[in-house]
Amino acid sequence: MKALDAATIARSVAAGATRARDVVDASLERIEAGDGAINAFTAVTAERARARADAVDADVAAGRHVGPLAGVPFAAKNLFDVAGLTTVAGSVILADNPPAAADAQCIADLEAAGAVLVGALNMEELAYGFLTDNAHYGRTHNPVDTARTAGGSSGGSGAAVAAGFVPLTLGSDTNGSVRIPAAFCGVVGLKPTYGRISRRGMVLLAPSQDHVGWLANTVDDVAAAWRVSHPSPGALATDGAAPREATIGLAGGYFAELMSRDVRAAVTEAAELLGPTVPVEFPEPDMARAAAYAITSIEASSLRMDDLRRQPERFDPATRDRFLAGALLPAHWYVRAQVFRDWLRARVRELFERVDVVMMPANPFPAPRFGEEEVEIDGAIHPVRPTIGRFTQAVSSLGLPIVCVPVARPGALPVGVQLMGRPDSEPLLLDVARRLEGAVAARNAAAVTAHSA
Structure with missing residues (x-):
């Protein structure tokens, strides 16, 4: 089962036809009902998510701008800082660290566009591997066939989208860690140009190759996430221009x-x-x-x-x-x-x-x-x-x-x-x-x- 795409949710919420709180509650219910068989999530931020959704609904009711991802539930690979959570990066070595004081920049960018974080996602230990068969936090199962891997290292990110828990997730890609889960789970994955998206608040594996990336059900949804995540001004200047025939x-x-x-x-x-x-x-x-x-x-x-x-x-x-x-x-x-x-x-x-x-x-x-x-x-x-x-x-x-x-x-x-x-x-x-x-x-x-x- 796949959730509604992010673009459809955002249009409906911004128009007042759907409440962000209802969208987020439905996402949390799907996670609670289905993640026992998938193990995509290592933490669910339900209280924070409901408060954020209520804030989006209040903005809509007051006629304030709510952003292009209004009310869209998303989740983040657990190597990105989430305020109040310890950033474990799939490892017990980091589990004794204090909770993060602030969100990673890529999370803040999505929330500034109206999206709502609902949790943190399982991954290969320290992002080093392609299977998400994690010795500490368990293996993440592929929703297409739970006997199979969801890929890695962003396995939870691919599985959460494919299972319909959320329409959009954050992952990271060093050697294929967004692209492999996307391919194995049957979703879209985007690894943007190196260095264009902030890695503040991200646990790194190999700094000269680490990219922030996104997974979603549609190309439009990863494109929307890319647009709001501060790519270079030159790249943004051409976005939305009339497409030309590509070779x-x-x-x-x-x-x-x-x-x-x-x-x-x-x-x-x-x-x-x-x-x-x-x-x-x-x-x-x-x-x-x-x-x-x-x-x-x-x-x-x-x-x-x-x-x-x-x-x-x-x-x-x-x-x-x-x-x-x-x-x-x-x-x-x-x-x-x-x-x-x-x-x-x-x-x-x-x-x-x-x-x-x-x-x-x-x-x-x-x-x-x-x-x-x-x-x-x-x-x-x-x-x-x-x-x-x-x-x-x-x-x-x-x-x-x-x-x-x-x-x-x-x-x-x-x-x-x-x-x-x-x-x-x-x-x-x-x-x-x-x-x-x-x-x-x-x-x-x-x-x-x-x-x-």
């Missing part, structure tokens, strides 16, 4: 290999739905993924070195091993990875002289079942964990805006495609994503009609 590149080579048959079919059909595409080859994708891994591992271990020394037993052993692996990498690997990153950015700029948007798969296979360690693709066996981020991590160090759009047929497990654009090209990128979203919806509606005829 779409379809990534081949590495991005057309090592994916399950159902993912391959869905991506191929998505490209056909968008219309003519230009074949493009991404430069050195294996090296790009290796560089992103080295940068993430070394930056992450540096941030957590004191905790690794003082209280290693409080980490999930699997997470601890990832941090320790980063600590063992030589410093010159980091330097070489950053040099390669500069080279890669220059080559990708050249690629974007030929096309406006590049399409590629987001997930190499649908969400795996919990405990599933291997997956068979084209007759070969591959390990699940290292393979999940194959397509997202290879483009993560670029800092480019990427939107993940669900493209699976009705009844199939979710599949997502990534649409990647130039820096600050979110308006054009989101327009292309809307076109794809509309084409997929029309195809799926026709398929349902044909099946029921």
